Amino acid sequence: xxxxxxxxxxxxxxxxxxxxxxxxxxxxxxxxxxxxxxxxxxxxxxxxxxxxxxxxxxxxxxxxxxxxxxxxxxxxxxxxxxxxxxxxxxxxxxxxxxxxxxxxxxxxxxxxxxxxxxxxxxxxxxxxxxxxxxxxxxxxxxxxxxxxxxxxxxxxxxxxxxxxxxxxxxxxxxxxxxxxxxxxxxxxxxxxxxxxxxxxxxxxxxxxxxxxxxxxxxxxxxxxxxxxxxxxxxxxxxxxxxxxxxxxxxxxxxxxxxxxxxxxxxxxxxxxxxxxxxxxxxxxxxxxxxxxxxxxxxxxxxxxxxxxxxxxxxxxxxxxxxxxxxxxxxxxxxxxxxxxxxxxxxxxxxxxxxxxxxxxxxxxxxxxxxxxxxxxxxxxxxxxxxxxxxxxxxxxxxxxxxxxxxxxxxxxxxxxxxxxxxxxxxxxxxxxxxxxxxxxxxxxxxxxxxxxxxxxxxxxxxxxxxxxxxxxxxxxxxxxxxxxxxxxxxxxxxxxxxxxx
Numbered sequence: 001x002x003x004x005x006x007x008x009x010x011x012x013x014x015x016x017x018x019x020x021x022x023x024x025x026x027x028x029x030x031x032x033x034x035x036x037x038x039x040x041x042x043x044x045x046x047x048x049x050x051x052x053x054x055x056x057x058x059x060x061x062x063x064x065x066x067x068x069x070x071x072x073x074x075x076x077x078x079x080x081x082x083x084x085x086x087x088x089x090x091x092x093x094x095x096x097x098x099x100x101x102x103x104x105x106x107x108x109x110x111x112x113x114x115x116x117x118x119x120x121x122x123x124x125x126x127x128x129x130x131x132x133x134x135x136x137x138x139x140x141x142x143x144x145x146x147x148x149x150x151x152x153x154x155x156x157x158x159x160x161x162x163x164x165x166x167x168x169x170x171x172x173x174x175x176x177x178x179x180x181x182x183x184x185x186x187x188x189x190x191x192x193x194x195x196x197x198x199x200x201x202x203x204x205x206x207x208x209x210x211x212x213x214x215x216x217x218x219x220x221x222x223x224x225x226x227x228x229x230x231x232x233x234x235x236x237x238x239x240x241x242x243x244x245x246x247x248x249x250x251x252x253x254x255x256x257x258x259x260x261x262x263x264x265x266x267x268x269x270x271x272x273x274x275x276x277x278x279x280x281x282x283x284x285x286x287x288x289x290x291x292x293x294x295x296x297x298x299x300x301x302x303x304x305x306x307x308x309x310x311x312x313x314x315x316x317x318x319x320x321x322x323x324x325x326x327x328x329x330x331x332x333x334x335x336x337x338x339x340x341x342x343x344x345x346x347x348x349x350x351x352x353x354x355x356x357x358x359x360x361x362x363x364x365x366x367x368x369x370x371x372x373x374x375x376x377x378x379x380x381x382x383x384x385x386x387x388x389x390x391x392x393x394x395x396x397x398x399x400x401x402x403x404x405x406x407x408x409x410x411x412x413x414x415x416x417x418x419x420x421x422x423x424x425x426x427x428x429x430x431x432x433x434x435x436x437x438x439x440x441x442x443x444x445x446x447x448x449x450x451x452x453x454x455x456x457x458x459x460x461x462x463x464x465x466x467x468x469x470x471x472x473x474x475x476x477x478x479x480x481x482x483x484x485x486x487x488x489x490x491x492x493x494x495x496x497x498x499x500x501x
Contacts, residue, residue: 001136003040004071005033007051008078008086009492027054029187031201031252032105032128033077034177039129042175045136049181052492059089059493063096073136077105080382081408083115085489090119092494102135104128106220107405108152110384113159116152123152126220127206129174131165167221171206171228176236184244191248191278192302192341199248200240204233204262208254211320213351213386214379217254225258230265238275251281256304257288264292267299278302285331285344286323293338303341306331308374310350310357311364318351318396320386325364332370344371347410348433349379349418349426351387351396358429362436372446376433377410378426379418391416 007030030051037047048069050062057065066074074093078086090101102122107115109125116123122145124131131150138145145153150165168174185198207222208215240246257263270277280303288304310316311325328344335342346365348358365374381388381400391400401423402415411430413423421429438447 001073001140002046002069002071003048003073003075003132003136004066004069005036005047005049005075005077006089007033007049007053008076008082008089009052009056010079010082010085011053027187028250028252029177029179029182029184029199029201030077031177031203033075034179034181035174036075036128036132037181038175038178040133040136041178043133043137045133047178047181049178051182054182054186056491058491059092059096062492063093066093066097066099071099073139074099074101075132076101076103078103078107079105080107080405081380083107084406087117087119088489088494089492092492094119100139102132104132106216107383109220110216110382112152113161116159121154125150125152126165127168129168167207167224167226169226171226172232176239177202179240179244184240184246189248189250194248194278197248198244198246199250200237200244200246201250201252202233202236203252204228204230204256204266205253205259209258210255210322213318213320213390214347214381216382216385219384221254227259227262230262230269233266234269234273234275237270237277238273241275241277247277249277249279251279253281255283255287256281257283257292260287260292264295267295270299275300280304280341282307284323285327288331288334290334293334293340297338297340301340303343304331304335306342306344308344308361308365309347310353311346311361312352312357315350315352315357329368332368336370342370343373345375345377346433346437347377347379348430349398349414349416351390351398353379353397354419355421355429358433359436362433365437366439366443369440369442371437372443374437376430376437378412378414378423378430379416380408380410380414381416382408 011027030049033049037049040047048071050057050065052062074097076086076090086103090103093099094101100121101119102124103120104124108123112123112125122135124135128150131148134148135145135151138148145151146160146162149163151162153160179200184200187199188196189199191197191199205225205227207225208217209223209225237249278300280301282305285306293301306328307321308325308328309319309321313325316323316325332342332344344365346361348361362376365371379387381391381398387398388400390396391398397419399417400415401417407413407415413427415423418426438444
């Protein structure tokens, strides 16, 4: 059986007015789809991948590709902010092709039958490798879907939600992601000291053992940290080097150094085998030290990303972040000593946040000279998270005011009131926080080095345009939801109708 796996385009909706920057700096190879394709082909099926974020297609062009591919079924992966796009796309493909459509990704995993709309025939919750293979086996056979764990499907007019699928424990048993199904060289990042280079993505672990109220990762991949062996990951890296000539690795682990023994084993494996790569990832500032950084640097580490979120300890406690903000300062100093590029991000609109705590966080970022760039996101209460529950129940100064998921963007005002501040107030405060955070000559130079002069000028002009429109009494363009503009869908030639919530 043959499936075509589609990555829903996301930058136009999730990133708001920063979509060009997001598209350039955050377009990762779709590792989830590549794992699915590899596993399905290992078990006798055929799979291809279309990443519509990197390769946008008009819907008729997309249909022509699917027909030429000879697909028997279409798979679409989607997150919460772009679920309305996935629905509209599925409806258009269903009308034009008549093929069964299966949806997967974080949104359907959390909400299941609550969001399983009529455009879809099947839904896959959590990890999809085993579930999708069993579904395709059954579609070729008896079509008895009731015993497939993790599957959502229709039985006549009734929606059935099967028992949950246990998480995969032996991650080494999975084949390496099928990178031959995409063009890996289309995914290029700014690599410290090397300019823009193609990158590969991989992971040492799945799952997240932490309890941050804003994060949905534990619901999608589990709270228990499941690990691959260091040898298996390095074997994959060596394989990618040989096949595609890619020498920079983006580690997708939620917290790269959460399992210290594993990251140490990974580094020793790279060093002992003399694998010539550079790599980067994200972690907590309190989960590194000089001994570990020394080893990681020797193995090829050249960038780490830390989550600051807030500099206010009361806010951090309500977020269950459980980290001292001063550890960020120490982490950046340590990275500087070892010539490792370091980034951090802050988030406003958290439980307990006020205008003062938000601006204090911006000033804290400015006070750390080693920080060259720190994005400021607006907190989004994704369904199923504790933050969503807080906002629904008007706790800690939060109030959920919008349930339309097309508004769930970190850069378009958010969907909550925070300490009485509306989304229009938050998006203006976000711009002010960005300016305060980077208002030193050293940081301005860092921004130019990170983004390039012309990209940075474009971002500044975009913010200036927004302020001018507000002064003229017009609506802030950052508050125009993709649902109302329908930019992505119009570019695909899709008449949307109503796909809200």
